[in-house]
Amino acid sequence: MTASPDQFPDPAPRSTGNTAESLREKPWVSDPLSDEAAAAAMVGRTRRSFITAAAAALAASLGGAWLLSPGGRRVFAEVMRLNEGVGRQLYRANSRAPEFARDTARSPRVNGTEGLSDGFEPADWTLQVTGLAGGRDLPQFNPALAFDGADEPGSAPKFPAAPVAGLRLALADIQALPRVEMITELKCIEGWSTVVHWGGARVADFVAKYHLPAQNGIADGADGGFGLPPYVSLVTPDRGYYVGWDTASFLHPQTLLCYEMNGAPLSLAHGGPLRLVATSKYGIKQIKRIGRIAFAHQRPPDFWAEQGYDWFSGL
């Protein structure tokens, strides 16, 4: 088909080939103005818009500078708490990270030695489980691992008057729990991940076996029926590394008290005799060489949170 520019031979718009027509764009143009009137109208609009734009740019710059000031950093902290709230809302006890084929498992990079001081004697190791809120009143088998966490100030103690003693467990006690294996990605907060074949006991089985809630008589329902306080604190025997967990993630079925890696007993470099392994948190939370587990009503201290990382770090 040929057509001269002066012809409109086809009433069907699709045949014009003009893209403005194909979706019926509706441009808006003013009535014709004299050149002078048009220029004046443009100058007025330009002035107004550029003043607005400059004011907006200035406000954004000042706002940005304030955000980076000590006062503004609180805003970041608030949004991190908001993100944590979203993470907690997203949490589902039946969520599962994917598992991988056994032959894809590798040995992960040893990415930190904090809390793994020399002179550690695995044969002497025991796991201390104490510190359910009001922890200082509980017997501390190893005074060096005394739990400093306290109930929230002013809150009524949620404990029976005479709490039972905490637990002191040997590796054999953990190994006596149902043994589970999982081949999952260890995700480092730095951004890398490694598929690792882990073996150990589910934290949930451990809690159920030792009747931790029943012993302590707490039932605030915050953790799906286990009746545990909302937070967990874990430290290494030398207190050089410590992490805080929310109890819900701690009880996730893919959170293990781990004593085997890639088919062999967990080496000291990877956190032997007992480390935490999880799919719900980054590696920074999966503490090696656990010395003490304590439940708490307040957010426990966390090694990397003190360095500016997100306390929750939930996946």
Add this chain to the structure above:
Amino acid sequence: MKRLERKHPLAVRWLHWINFPLLTLMIWSGLLIYWANAVYSVKILGYELLHFFPQKFYEVLGIPYQLAHGMTLHFFFMWFFAINGVIYALYTLASGEWRALVPVPGSFGRAGRVFLHDLHLIKTLPPQGKYNDGQRIAYTGVVLMGFGSIITGLAVYKPLQLAWLTSILGGYEWARAEHFILTLGYVLFFIIHIAQVIRAGWANFRSMIVGYQLVDHVAPLPVVKPIDKGDPAA
């Protein structure tokens, strides 16, 4: 005689200019996160052509090695970036602006001619509305990329709770790579966008701030001309 043509609605101008610093901050904080595990490179037959990024890159840009700070910024500004983008998408759909933006049948073919025209290899542009076909593809594409960044970002951010999403995207490692490639796409978009804005001149740039531009009365818009598909200049 002239006419004032309203080219960009107020909402689009605001959303566009708010997006600019937000995307810049997302890319900047993304770099602060990426450096902690800077593993990506372009390899051809085992030879590393380009590593993301050479040491010089960090030095020239003065990028501090601050993973924690980068994550804080990224997970702060992500809200504003996403909300701004969603408002833009909704506005574009509700206002009818999408008619000028989305590719139409034949856009991909004509975009090739726009490309040749912009390289000064052919003289005429295909007929167009507010945007030419290259722009339709680029502007729709970059909005889809924004959507993709949110999706891949969520998959990397919550790979357990959103395991289904991470899995659809090919797993955790792939989702991270896709998130990174999309970012490279923004940088590429930005470079071409800036070059084209400079090429198009002051009146075009001003219209993105003022919203209006002057058009000659003698060339009414839109030009609904029948054209010869072979040669629009005929």
